[in-house]
Amino acid sequence: MPELFLRMMKEEWRIHSTMFGQVSFALFPVMIFGIAFMGSFLLPLLRSAIPSSDLALMTHALFLMLGFMVGGFGLLGNEMMNRRFGQASLLTYSARSLPLSEHFIFLNFVAKDTVYYFFLWVFPFGAGYIAASPFTGTPLFQALLLLLTLVLSFMSGLCVVFLLSALYIRSKRACWLSVLALGAGWGGLAILTGTNPALLFPPFLLYSAFSWSTLFGLCTILAVMFAISIVLFSPETAGTTKHYPNTLAPLIRRVAFLPNPPLVAKDLIDLYRSGIGIGQTLFSFLIPLVVIWFFLSLVGSYLPPHGLLFMFAMITGVIASTMYTWVTEFDAFGSYACLPVAVSTLIRSKIATFSLLQVIPAVFIGLVATLTGERAYILPAVVLCVSISFYAGSVMAWLCGLSPSVLVYDVKVLFTYLILDGVVFAIFSAVAFANPFYALSSVVLFIPGWWCVKAAMKRWDAVDPAGF
Amino acid sequence: MAPVLEVTDLSKVYGDVTAVDHVSLSVEEGALFGLLGPNGSGKTTMIKILTGQIRPTGGSATVLGLNVEREGLRVRERVGIIPEQESPPSFLSAMEYLEFVGAVRKIPDIPERAERWFDLLEFGDKKHVLCKDLSRGTRQKLMFAQAFIHEPVLALIDEPLINFDPIMQDVVKDYLADYVRSGRTIFLSTHILEVAEELCSSFAILHRGRLLHSGPIADLAEKGLHLPEFFLSLVRKG
Numbered sequence: 001m002p003e004l005f006l007r008m009m010k011e012e013w014r015i016h017s018t019m020f021g022q023v024s025f026a027l028f029p030v031m032i033f034g035i036a037f038m039g040s041f042l043l044p045l046l047r048s049a050i051p052s053s054d055l056a057l058m059t060h061a062l063f064l065m066l067g068f069m070v071g072g073f074g075l076l077g078n079e080m081m082n083r084r085f086g087q088a089s090l091l092t093y094s095a096r097s098l099p100l101s102e103h104f105i106f107l108n109f110v111a112k113d114t115v116y117y118f119f120l121w122v123f124p125f126g127a128g129y130i131a132a133s134p135f136t137g138t139p140l141f142q143a144l145l146l147l148l149t150l151v152l153s154f155m156s157g158l159c160v161v162f163l164l165s166a167l168y169i170r171s172k173r174a175c176w177l178s179v180l181a182l183g184a185g186w187g188g189l190a191i192l193t194g195t196n197p198a199l200l201f202p203p204f205l206l207y208s209a210f211s212w213s214t215l216f217g218l219c220t221i222l223a224v225m226f227a228i229s230i231v232l233f234s235p236e237t238a239g240t241t242k243h244y245p246n247t248l249a250p251l252i253r254r255v256a257f258l259p260n261p262p263l264v265a266k267d268l269i270d271l272y273r274s275g276i277g278i279g280q281t282l283f284s285f286l287i288p289l290v291v292i293w294f295f296l297s298l299v300g301s302y303l304p305p306h307g308l309l310f311m312f313a314m315i316t317g318v319i320a321s322t323m324y325t326w327v328t329e330f331d332a333f334g335s336y337a338c339l340p341v342a343v344s345t346l347i348r349s350k351i352a353t354f355s356l357l358q359v360i361p362a363v364f365i366g367l368v369a370t371l372t373g374e375r376a377y378i379l380p381a382v383v384l385c386v387s388i389s390f391y392a393g394s395v396m397a398w399l400c401g402l403s404p405s406v407l408v409y410d411v412k413v414l415f416t417y418l419i420l421d422g423v424v425f426a427i428f429s430a431v432a433f434a435n436p437f438y439a440l441s442s443v444v445l446f447i448p449g450w451w452c453v454k455a456a457m458k459r460w461d462a463v464d465p466a467g468f
Numbered sequence: 469m470a471p472v473l474e475v476t477d478l479s480k481v482y483g484d485v486t487a488v489d490h491v492s493l494s495v496e497e498g499a500l501f502g503l504l505g506p507n508g509s510g511k512t513t514m515i516k517i518l519t520g521q522i523r524p525t526g527g528s529a530t531v532l533g534l535n536v537e538r539e540g541l542r543v544r545e546r547v548g549i550i551p552e553q554e555s556p557p558s559f560l561s562a563m564e565y566l567e568f569v570g571a572v573r574k575i576p577d578i579p580e581r582a583e584r585w586f587d588l589l590e591f592g593d594k595k596h597v598l599c600k601d602l603s604r605g606t607r608q609k610l611m612f613a614q615a616f617i618h619e620p621v622l623a624l625i626d627e628p629l630i631n632f633d634p635i636m637q638d639v640v641k642d643y644l645a646d647y648v649r650s651g652r653t654i655f656l657s658t659h660i661l662e663v664a665e666e667l668c669s670s671f672a673i674l675h676r677g678r679l680l681h682s683g684p685i686a687d688l689a690e691k692g693l694h695l696p697e698f699f700l701s702l703v704r705k706g
Contacts, residue, residue: 243596248564252571262571266557273559273598335557337521338549338615339572340541464522 036128067157263349317388344457502668548615
């Protein structure tokens with residue numbers, strides 16, 4: 001076990017350090033530490049507007065989502081590495097060549113993901129908060145408790161994704177039923193206790209009122225979920241000879257109004273047939289947004305009227321911008337090496353596919369506005385959401401070209417991305433809070449967005465594409 | 469005959485590794501040119517530079533009169549390429565991939581052309597199977613078909629026979645021989661010397677990025693030499 005575990009840790013480190021350099025990647029946890037350390041000094045200011053318990057709840061939500069993302073990425077890693085580096089193979093998929101069982105390998109994989117990302121994200125964040133505690137007057141016990149409960153939040157996200165994906169491979173119906181059961185159970189508990197469901201999130205409960213029995217109960221639940229995942233785990237099945245009808249040609253005709261129809265049609269088929277479209281919509285879009293909605297609804301009273309809808313529309317926009325990674329992460333320029341296709345052409349076609357996918361956040365925000373009785377504000381909320389998404393997606397294209405999902409760990413890239421998006425987020429929060437209909441002005445974001453796309457095409461045509 | 473491909477003092481450096489080291493050579497129209505060398509000698513890097521996929525660090529190259537650095541896209545429009553790794557898109561079927569290539573290259577009559585390739589390379593039963601579910605050999609057939617489906621005047625092919633069984637190797641060798649007989653040119657990279665000796669009209673040997681030899685195969689026969697022993701003696705000398 002230690003041998004395989006250590007080699008998987010080394011493999012994960014090498015994947016990241018190969019992509020963007022050892023120093024740049026090593027600086028990533030330092031940056032997280034710095035953000036947490038400096039952010040701690042802003043807490044007294046924030047507490048005057050939002051109760052500290054709500055701030056803690058939102059931090060737990062962030063780490064829950066981090067767990068979702070890490071779990072999803074890890075399970076798709078082999079396909080992604082193959083696309084990026086050609087015939088890559090990860091230790092996780094070595095059951096066929098090593099005398100080790102699939103379940104044993106998966107157990108090591110789970111342990112590796114937990115420890116690796118603990119040191120990459122969770123520990124630096126907690127350590128920053130702990131290091132600042134003597135200066136901010138936060139009791140050391142509370143800071144240490146936060147570190148513990150953030151780890152548990154992160155692990156909750158990981159084990160939910162592992163469990164659902166293990167179920168999904170065995171039986172799609174069982175997976176969907178489990179999602180429904182989980183939602184119904186949590187919702188039912190919220191109705192019975194008359195509490196916002198977000199407040200029933202176990203790691204947050206532990207943070208709010210520590211007890212050894214709660215800690216033990218939570219660890220047991222997580223261990224049981226991991227154990228079920230490991231038992232149910234089954235690696236990708238070998239190749240099949242299933243025959244598919246020819247859908248490319250008709251699809252090319254349908255998307256003929258977009259630039260580079262063959263490339264857009266191929267992307268859409270990739271999303272559909274790989275299951276990425278549905279999987280990502282569920283794990284990277286709907287579930288995080290539902291969780292965010294619950295957590296955000298707690299701060300609704302601190303926002304101006306209709307502020308919650310518009311804040312949510314902007315967050316949805318930011319999350320929807322990651323759809324650019326959906327259309328790029330399983331594709332590398334190597335697949336096009338034998339065709340007369342430039343990197344700029346690919347970026348343009350990816351942006352076209354990304355734009356088509358914006359129907360999902362638009363419909364989602366429309367539904368949210370309808371369900372919350374704010375139908376009058378559907379148009380400005382949808383415009384704000386889609387404009388933010390297009391802008392953030394274009395910034396991503398400019399900064400990362402065709403490799404957004406790997407360059408996110410480059411400190412310089414991430415910092416620039418956060419600054420460029422943060423400024424726009426702050427400006428349009430103020431604009432939308434002043435008057436909901438002013439949010440319509442966010443259409444101006446399409447101008448810098450389009451500039452970023454143009455700059456991306458020029459910038460990434462000038463360098464040798466990754467994957468060669 | 470006019471050269472269709474000309475390389476002058478070409479170099480490519482990756483960090484502290486020199487993959488191609490001041491190489492100069494030319495390939496005439498109608499030749500079946502073999503670029504030979506051991507693993508890691510720089511053959512694949514040469515093909516990538518010549519098809520405008522990566523930029524040279526030094527020197528220059530022209531393919532069909534086009535500068536590969538400035539006009540790489542136009543080079544890829546006009547030539548056929550088989551890359552080192554057979555990597556058709558995972559979630560398109562074999563037929564869809566050829567249709568995709570046809571749509572990108574704007575080739576008419578793709579279904580008819582595709583059928584001819586399915587027949588020639590004997591994989592019509594796999595045309596509606598996703599590329600990710602195809603065997604390596606079938607993927608290689610598909611990559612072969614996509615490289616020649618637009619009937620280019622020049623094809624640059626990297627280890628085209630490596631995943632084929634002996635019967636299919638024979639089919640492909642016949643096809644390549646007919647291809648150059650019709651006046652078109654093949655630039656073939658391989659380390660299978662017997663194939664090169666059987667097929668090529670001229671050849672070059674690369675080793676550690678440097679050009680050790682370049683010339684017609686016929687010159688070897690005149691000296692009573694065979695390609696494998698000539699190759700090994702040169703490479704061992706370094």
